[in-house]
Amino acid sequence: MYNEKVMEVFRNPQHMGEVENYNAIGTVGNETCGDIMQITMRINEDDIIEDAKFKTFGCAAAVATSSTATGMIIGKSVDEALKLTNKEVVTELEGLPPQKIHCSVLAEDAIRVAIDDYRKRKNG
Numbered sequence: 190m191y192n193e194k195v196m197e198v199f200r201n202p203q204h205m206g207e208v209e210n211y212n213a214i215g216t217v218g219n220e221t222c223g224d225i226m227q228i229t230m231r232i233n234e235d236d237i238i239e240d241a242k243f244k245t246f247g248c249a250a251a252v253a254t255s256s257t258a259t260g261m262i263i264g265k266s267v268d269e270a271l272k273l274t275n276k277e278v279v280t281e282l283e284g285l286p287p288q289k290i291h292c293s294v295l296a297e298d299a300i301r302v303a304i305d306d307y308r309k310r311k312n313g
Contacts, residue, residue: 191249194283199249202256204242204263211240212310215303217295224251224292228259228299232307236267243299250289257281258296267304273297 191199211229218225224247231240241263243255258278262270275293279285285293 190286191253191289192283195249195253195285198253198256198282202252204256204259205244206242207244208240208242213303213307215299215301215306217298217302219291219295222247222291224248224295226251226255226295226299228255228296228303230262230303230307232267238262238265238267238270247292247295248289250285250292251295253282254278254285254293254296255299258293258300262300267307270300271304273300 208229208231211231213230213232214227216225216227225245227244229242230238233239241259243259245251245255258273261273261278261281275297278293278296279290
């Protein structure tokens with residue numbers, strides 16, 4: 190069902206857990222499949238994402254997309270991270286089964302929710 194790249198990332202995920210002293214958090218879920226994804230970030234005063242980590246309850250695709258998406262935004266500006274699409278995450282993973290594409294959408298959504306949270310905190 191999953192390609193070798195997805196399975197490798199699932200078996201050895203990066204950026205798991207919660208960022209210490211985070212200033213952005215986004216939690217999203219998919220009622221249909223039961224996946225829940227939370228991303229925390231530490232964003233500096235120049236709006237650069239210094240660190241990002243995830244906690245995911247879900248299938249191999251949910252874990253793989255969480256790991257991949259967080260890795261893709263570290264070091265980027267908030268505006269650059271907002272441009273990340275689920276299609277780019279799927280491409281980085283060399284594809285997902287059609288019925289698992291929603292997992293990559295969750296990753297994109299969690300990043301957006303976390304950045305919204307950061308902006309609310311910052312503008313207070």
